[in-house]
Amino acid sequence: MEYSLEQVLDKISEKEGVKGVLVADESGLCLGTRGIAKSAGAAFVASIANSARSLSDVSEIEDKSQYSTVSIELESYKIIIRNEGSFTIAVFQ
Template sequence: MEKVLEKHLDETFRLPGVAGVLCADENGLCLAAKGVAEKSASGNIASIAKQAAQLHPNSSTPPVICIESETGSVLIKSEDDITMAIYKSSPT
């Protein structure tokens, strides 16, 4: 599974505008990180995904969270027991 995860992270990291990617398990343990994604943020990212899911508990699909700043944005989504964050840089 680790090689498959690394392959998906590499493919995502190569997309235009992507500055970093991070995967965490349901407990916030960092499974992998690339680019600007800080491994230490994995717990916070998993927590944000859990909290956002509680806003619509009857939804059949997990929410996609977008956090924006002046320097870029972070997209967060949980699927099954994995949470993924994609860091995108703002065009200059």
């Protein structure tokens, strides 16, 4: 079963502890947000994920589950950023 981006955003944002979610494309354009995530942050999220990805030898990574994950802890929430190939996702907890 395939899900639309809107359905995926809704599903993630409904999980316990999730305050927001943002999805950006490879260029940093916002594809969608939920909760406290703001579309203006899409370029920053994509840039952080791309920078983290460049620290590893991407040519050797065949399994997307091995892509870099970045965690940023702030006073009131944490942001988990992960590049998934053609898009980047940020989950605010």
